[in-house]
Amino acid sequence: MSQPVTQDRSQAKKEVRRIKNLPTVPGIVAKISRMVENPETSAAEVGRLISQDQVLSAKVLRMANSAFFGMSRKISSISQALVILGFDVVKGLVLTSSVFDMIQKSMAGLWEHSIGCAAASGAVATLLGRDDAEEILVAGLLHDLGKVVLALNLPEEMKLVQKKVASGPVLFHEAECELLDFDHCDLGQWLAEHWNLPESLAEPMRLHHRPEKAVLKPECVAIVHVADVIVRAKGFGNAGDVLVPPISMAAWEALRLRKTDFLPILEILEPKLASLCDLTSID
Amino acid sequence: MKRIALDKAQPGQILAEKLTRHDGVLLANQGSEVTEGLLRMLARQNIETIVIEEADGRSPEEVLAGYRSFLASLEARFVRVEGQPVLMALKKTMIFLAEKERDEALALLSPPEPEPQSAENASQD
Numbered sequence: 001m002s003q004p005v006t007q008d009r010s011q012a013k014k015e016v017r018r019i020k021n022l023p024t025v026p027g028i029v030a031k032i033s034r035m036v037e038n039p040e041t042s043a044a045e046v047g048r049l050i051s052q053d054q055v056l057s058a059k060v061l062r063m064a065n066s067a068f069f070g071m072s073r074k075i076s077s078i079s080q081a082l083v084i085l086g087f088d089v090v091k092g093l094v095l096t097s098s099v100f101d102m103i104q105k106s107m108a109g110l111w112e113h114s115i116g117c118a119a120a121s122g123a124v125a126t127l128l129g130r131d132d133a134e135e136i137l138v139a140g141l142l143h144d145l146g147k148v149v150l151a152l153n154l155p156e157e158m159k160l161v162q163k164k165v166a167s168g169p170v171l172f173h174e175a176e177c178e179l180l181d182f183d184h185c186d187l188g189q190w191l192a193e194h195w196n197l198p199e200s201l202a203e204p205m206r207l208h209h210r211p212e213k214a215v216l217k218p219e220c221v222a223i224v225h226v227a228d229v230i231v232r233a234k235g236f237g238n239a240g241d242v243l244v245p246p247i248s249m250a251a252w253e254a255l256r257l258r259k260t261d262f263l264p265i266l267e268i269l270e271p272k273l274a275s276l277c278d279l280t281s282i283d
Numbered sequence: 284m285k286r287i288a289l290d291k292a293q294p295g296q297i298l299a300e301k302l303t304r305h306d307g308v309l310l311a312n313q314g315s316e317v318t319e320g321l322l323r324m325l326a327r328q329n330i331e332t333i334v335i336e337e338a339d340g341r342s343p344e345e346v347l348a349g350y351r352s353f354l355a356s357l358e359a360r361f362v363r364v365e366g367q368p369v370l371m372a373l374k375k376t377m378i379f380l381a382e383k384e385r386d387e388a389l390a391l392l393s394p395p396e397p398e399p400q401s402a403e404n405a406s407q408d
Contacts, residue, residue: 072307169362233373235360244360247369259372266380271300274284 023149025195026098028053032091033196043087047079050094059097060090067275068115068122068137085134092138092201099145106151109238114141115276116236120227123268127261132220139204140224146188146205147240150176154187165241172240173209185209212250222251230265236273285337289325292333294318300334338391346392350385354378 121140125133164175176183188205214221284299
C-alpha cells in the first residue's frame with residue numbers, strides 16, 4: 001500500500017504535482033482561454049466556437065435558463081447568453097458543463113452541493129445588491145473542484161478522510177488537515193493552475209475556508225464562504241460531511257451582513273433549490 | 284409544489300410561482316387561485332406549464348413527524364457550531380420557516396374550519 005500520510009507539506013505538493021493523470025482541461029475550455037487572450041477575438045466568435053458543440057451548448061443553455069438566473073425571457077442561443085450573462089459567466093457555465101460528469105462520478109451529492117452553493121451565493125449577492133451576482137454564482141458552482149481531484153485522483157487519501165469523517169462529528173476539511181498535508185483547497189488551486197483558470201475562479205477554490213486571506217475579490221470569496229455554510233445548514237447535497245462548519249466572522253463582518261438577513265436569503269434560496277432539482281442531471 | 288401542464292390544471296389549485304409572459308409582463312401572482320378565466324387567459328398567452336401548491340398526500344400526523352425529523356436533523360447538523368451566535372440565528376430562522384411550512388401544509392390538508400359563530404348558528408337552526 002502506498003504511504004498516504006506525508007509529513008512534509010512541500011513534499012506533498014510535489015507528490016500531487018506528480019499525479020500523471022490530473023484531470024485534463026476540457027478541450028473547449030482551453031480553446032476559449034486561448035481565444036480570449038487574443039484581444040481581437042469577438043464575443044460572436046466565442047459564441048460560434050461553443051455552439052459547434054451541440055451537446056455542450058444545450059447543457060449551457062439549460063443552466064442559463066435555470067432558476068439560477070431567474071430570467072423572465074428564455075435564452076435560446078449561446079450568443080444571446082453571452083450578451084445577457086456576460087462572457088465570464090458563460091465561460092464558467094461551459095467549464096461546469098464540461099466537468100459535470102467528473103463531479104457526478106467523484107462523490108455522491110457533490111454536484112447537488114455545488115449547485116446549492118451556487119444558488120446560495122447568488123442569493124447572498126442579490127440581497128447585497130451586487131451587480132456581479134452571476135459571476136459570484138459561478139464561483140460558488142466551482143468552489144469544491146478540489147474535492148473532485150481528491151476523489152478521482154487520490155482515492156487512497158479520499159478513503160482515509162471519509163473514514164475519519166464517519167468516525168464522529170468531524171468536518172471533511174478538518175479530516176483533510178489532520179491526515180493529509182494538503183486539502184481540497186490546495187488541490188483546487190493546483191487544478192486551476194494546471195488548467196490556466198482565471199484567478200477570479202481560482203481564488204474562491206483556494207480560499208473559501210479562509211476567506212479573510214482573499215486579495216483579488218475578497219467579497220466574492222466571503223460570499224461563497226457564507227453560501228457554503230448556508231447550503232450545508234439546509235442539508236442540500238453532500239460536501240463530504242453532514243455538518244455546518246463554523247462561519248468566518250471576518251467574512252461575515254466584511255459583508256456587513258446582519259442576522260436578520262438570513263430570512264430574506266433563505267426566502268430567495270428555497271424556491272431556487274426546489275427548481276434546481278431538475279439540474280441534478282443535465283444530460 | 285409541482286409543475287404541471289396547463290391542460291392538466293384545475294380550478295381551485297393555488298399557483299406556487301408567479302407567472303410572467305415571455306416579455307416579463309406579470310400574468311398572475313404567486314398564491315393566486317386557478318380559475319377557468321385564468322386558464323383561458325394563460326392558454327391565449329401560450330403558457331404551457333404552471334407550478335401549483337400540492338397537498339402531498341401526507342396525513343397531519345405525517346406532516347408533524349416530518350417536522351420533528353427535520354428538527355432532529357437540524358440539531359445534528361449544527362452540533363459543531365452551537366456557540367456561534369450568527370449560526371444560531373441561522374438555525375432559528377430555519378426553524379421559523381419550517382414551522383411556517385408545517386402550518387401551511389396542515390392548512391392545505393384540512394379545509395378551513397367553519398367559523399365557530401356560524402357553526403353555532405347552524406346547530407341552533
